[in-house]
Amino acid sequence: MALSLFRTVRGRLLALMVAIALPIAALTAAAAVSTYRTVLDAIQISQARAADDYAVRARIWFRGALRALLSTSATVAALPPEPAFDCRTLDGVLRSSAGYLALHFTIPGRGPCSVSITPQISADDLARVSADMLRKPRVPIWGGVELSEARYGRVELHGQAYLAIHTRRPPGSGPEEAALLLTSTELLNSAFELGTADAGLIVGMISRGSGVVIQRGGSDGDDSWLPEDEIVPDQIQRWRGTSRAGEARSYAARMVAAPDLYVIASFDQRAEKAAATQFYALLLAPLLTLGLLCIVYLKAVDQHCVRWLRGIETAARARRADASARAAISNEMPGDIRSVAEAFNTMVDEQEVRQRKLQAALDDNRFLVRELHHRVKNSLQVVQSYIGLTKRDHQGEARIALSDAECRVHVLSAAYRFTLADGEMQPVRIDLFLDDVVAMITSLVRSRSQSVVGKVETEAALPIDRIIPLGFLIVDVVSRTLRAVPGIGIAIMVTDHDAETIEVAITADRETPPIAPPRLFAGLLTQVEATEIGAARGASLGVWRIRHRH
Numbered sequence: 153m154a155l156s157l158f159r160t161v162r163g164r165l166l167a168l169m170v171a172i173a174l175p176i177a178a179l180t181a182a183a184a185v186s187t188y189r190t191v192l193d194a195i196q197i198s199q200a201r202a203a204d205d206y207a208v209r210a211r212i213w214f215r216g217a218l219r220a221l222l223s224t225s226a227t228v229a230a231l232p233p234e235p236a237f238d239c240r241t242l243d244g245v246l247r248s249s250a251g252y253l254a255l256h257f258t259i260p261g262r263g264p265c266s267v268s269i270t271p272q273i274s275a276d277d278l279a280r281v282s283a284d285m286l287r288k289p290r291v292p293i294w295g296g297v298e299l300s301e302a303r304y305g306r307v308e309l310h311g312q313a314y315l316a317i318h319t320r321r322p323p324g325s326g327p328e329e330a331a332l333l334l335t336s337t338e339l340l341n342s343a344f345e346l347g348t349a350d351a352g353l354i355v356g357m358i359s360r361g362s363g364v365v366i367q368r369g370g371s372d373g374d375d376s377w378l379p380e381d382e383i384v385p386d387q388i389q390r391w392r393g394t395s396r397a398g399e400a401r402s403y404a405a406r407m408v409a410a411p412d413l414y415v416i417a418s419f420d421q422r423a424e425k426a427a428a429t430q431f432y433a434l435l436l437a438p439l440l441t442l443g444l445l446c447i448v449y450l451k452a453v454d455q456h457c458v459r460w461l462r463g464i465e466t467a468a469r470a471r472r473a474d475a476s477a478r479a480a481i482s483n484e485m486p487g488d489i490r491s492v493a494e495a496f497n498t499m500v501d502e503q504e505v506r507q508r509k510l511q512a513a514l515d516d517n518r519f520l521v522r523e524l525h526h527r528v529k530n531s532l533q534v535v536q537s538y539i540g541l542t543k544r545d546h547q548g549e550a551r552i553a554l555s556d557a558e559c560r561v562h563v564l565s566a567a568y569r570f571t572l573a574d575g576e577m578q579p580v581r582i583d584l585f586l587d588d589v590v591a592m593i594t595s596l597v598r599s600r601s602q603s604v605v606g607k608v609e610t611e612a613a614l615p616i617d618r619i620i621p622l623g624f625l626i627v628d629v630v631s632r633t634l635r636a637v638p639g640i641g642i643a644i645m646v647t648d649h650d651a652e653t654i655e656v657a658i659t660a661d662r663e664t665p666p667i668a669p670p671r672l673f674a675g676l677l678t679q680v681e682a683t684e685i686g687a688a689r690g691a692s693l694g695v696w697r698i699r700h701r702h
Contacts, residue, residue, distance in 0.1 A: 225331035251339040253273065306337075
């Protein structure tokens with residue numbers, strides 16, 4: 153990461169912290185995701201294994217009952233076909249095996265043989281059940297050696313449910329023999345007893361189309377935990393679905409005896425929720441730790457670094473308004489920042505010393521300039537007075553020339569007087585200056601038959617180096633016209649053309665003959681930075697525009 157892209161110390165330190173924290177956060181997130189997936193896989197395997205365990209136990213029990221049925225059937229078939237043989241002698245076999253309720257045999261040469269220790273189960277019932285079982289497909293082999301052609305199912309007689317185990321010698325392997333055993337459904341309780349089980353686990357043996365044969369967990373007779381849609385597994389299957397009660401649950405199913413008997417196990421979402429909680433804890437705890445570390449880091453940067461740098465910056469900016477501002481010095485400051493603050497204060501002290509010296513030199517220069525201009529102004533007044541005294545001893549052209557010279561000297565004197573009016577050099581207001589110049593022209597150059605009127609309608613100002621040539625320009629135009637045309641009246645108009653420009657127009661009350669300006673006239677226009685708008689023609693003596701703002 154290019155830290156130079158960040159312009160502040162805080163930004164660069166934060167970027168460095170983020171560059172360190174991001175890989176750690178990524179590794180933490182990857183570890184949390186991996187752990188979460190591992191736990192989920194373990195939960196799924198455990199759920200599938202739970203259904204498989206119950207299915208295996210059910211198969212073992214059915215295989216045990218089948219062995220007992222085959223042994224009894226072989227014993228009966230081995231007995232001599234005596235007319236005195238009575239199947240009721242097998243009553244002791246049923247009573248010695250708890251939960252075995254009825255037997256039915258079909259042995260060639262003897263006919264059907266039935267026995268039941270339950271009065272409501274008759275021989276006809278057993279013959280009908282045996283015939284029904286033969287119509288069902290045989291159960292595929294589970295593994296190992298096939299004992300016989302077997303069928304398992306749930307039957308209901310007189311409102312009571314029973315488990316039926318039916319076997320028949322495979323066709324073509326000898327005399328066709330068949331045997332049927334009816335047992336109580338409670339015998340599967342011992343097979344389904346796994347000790348302590350998960351509190352959220354409900355498992356049951358299901359018969360297709362008949363419902364729950366036996367159930368572990370939940371409430372007896374409550375089948376709302378079963379999936380909303382009946383799913384008969386092919387072999388083993390796991391899925392998530394909605395129960396008949398509308399609750400989201402996980403299911404695992406395993407076929408026990410195709411096509412009707414299967415085991416289904418239902419799990420609530422506690423394990424998945426616990427895994428999700430663990431995932432969020434593993435993911436968020438390190439991230440929150442990194443976030444807290446960043447906050448503490450930023451706080452420490454602000455407290456021990458940025459705060460002091462801002463103090464130096466504040467002191468530097470405050471010097472514009474308060475020359476005595478200094479950077480704060482504290483024993484809590486880091487050594488390098490304190491060194492910078494002390495260097496800043498030393499620089500400020502040296503700058504103040506230099507500034508005082510420069511201010512003293514500037515004050516001296518200003519005093520000298522004021523004194524110089526004051527002496528110039530006094531000298532001009534002396535020259536003007538001397539010209540006025542000399543003019544009394546001359547007549548004719550000499551007197552006119554001296555009056556013109558006196559008027560020009562007055563322009564210089566008036567300009568210095570106005571610019572030094574407040575003791576400092578400053579721009580001269582055009583209206584005040586030209587009113588004074590017009591009054592002097594009227595006093596010195598105009599004859600009794602002539603008139604000079606000034607109408608200045610502006611409050612603009614010009615510096616002294618431009619106001620003097622403006623005065624010379626007006627004096628030159630007006631004096632040349634007054635000397636050439638007796639009895640003429642002249643008007644000097646100064647108005648604001650726009651916010652940055654004034655317009656100077658000099659007009660006569662009659663047409664005047666063209667009078668060629670002297671050579672220095674063009675120099676005056678250049679000095680005053682004036683633009684000629686209208687040349688002298690007829691009654692107009694000239695129009696000029698002057699920008700007073702740049």
